């Protein structure tokens with residue numbers, strides 16, 4: 001029997017993982033694939049800080065129970081102190097992914113819309129599809145800085161991803177202030193996804209520093225990037241300028257319907273936020289070297305141009321082809337370099353390149369991309 005999926009489910013796509021299909025035939029033929037598609041530092045030469053592993057290993061001895069749905073008190077307290085909010089305003093989730101799902105679900109009715117940057121991180125659009133919610137894009141300029149001019153009447157929330165995935169842009173204070181003013185005038189909630197906030201090569205300002213009491217703010221963060229533990233599935237949301245009441249009750253209810261985030265891994269949150277941070281400068285030094293190399297090489301390829309990523313580990317060059325999907329598919333099939341097409345982030349004519357791998361791999365990848373583009377021109 002051919003069972004038809006719901007329209008909601010059939011509309012969900014997540015390009016970052018979808019592109020693995022491009023690699024299947026080449027992998028099956030025993031040829032190599034250079035994965036520049038997934039932003040997973042733990043797949044490369046980055047490791048979870050030892051004191052976090054120790055905390056989790058200890059918890060695995062006798063802390064294997066369900067935690068409260070909002071998270072362990074010790075973890076909520078550490079996050080609350082870190083963000084300068086009260087413990088009642090903090091919820092621990094199964095990665096930032098679950099926090100995104102919950103906050104969109106809690107804030108939006110079907111007629112409402114969430115404003116997303118273009119290009120965007122496709123988890124937001126995927127979750128909107130899955131939940132049957134509307135989104136509208138706001139534009140960014142040629143440096144990928146947001147330029148929010150018009151606000152639809154049904155806007156209920158606006159997402160700021162800073163540092164940005166897929167562009168690596170870090171937003172200026174001026175831009176952030178402008179967004180806060182627009183949110184205050186139009187009365188919508190701001191959602192700040194700052195999961196890469198320690199992975200920066202220039203000054204980064206958390207949105208919570210700009211927001212005083214004029215708008216409600218939800219800050220999202222977690223252990224996946226800054227603390228190099230994406231497989232642990234630990235994230236959180238911290239609310240500012242929202243009274244405890246109907247909204248927090250709804251968040252609590254949704255979290256109860258998911259039981260809880262993995263308990264033993266929640267024991268890493270306090271040591272992450274209050275313990276040694278010495279892995280951060282080491283990590284940033286490594287990333288900056290790789291950023292510099294990839295930025296230079298991409299800009300040397302004829303027909304490609306790239307702005308300098310100020311944070312995270314992504315470059316988002318313009319490519320010499322209109323059909324970015326087929327460009328990325330053929331690049332993978334012919335050279336083994338797997339990137340993600342820009343249209344997967346809502347921005348055709350580009351592709352996203354992850355610069356997490358060691359220099360040797362990046363050099364090989366850049367050689368192959370360059371060869372592919374030169375060959376393309378000759379065809």
Ligand SMILES: Cc1ncc(COP(=O)(O)O)c(C=O)c1O
Nearest residue numbers: 039095096097121165222224235
């Ligand atoms: C901007 C952004 N938000 C959220 C996530 C998902 O994070 P988590 O692993 O905490 O679910 C990612 C992962 O790449 C991301 O880039």
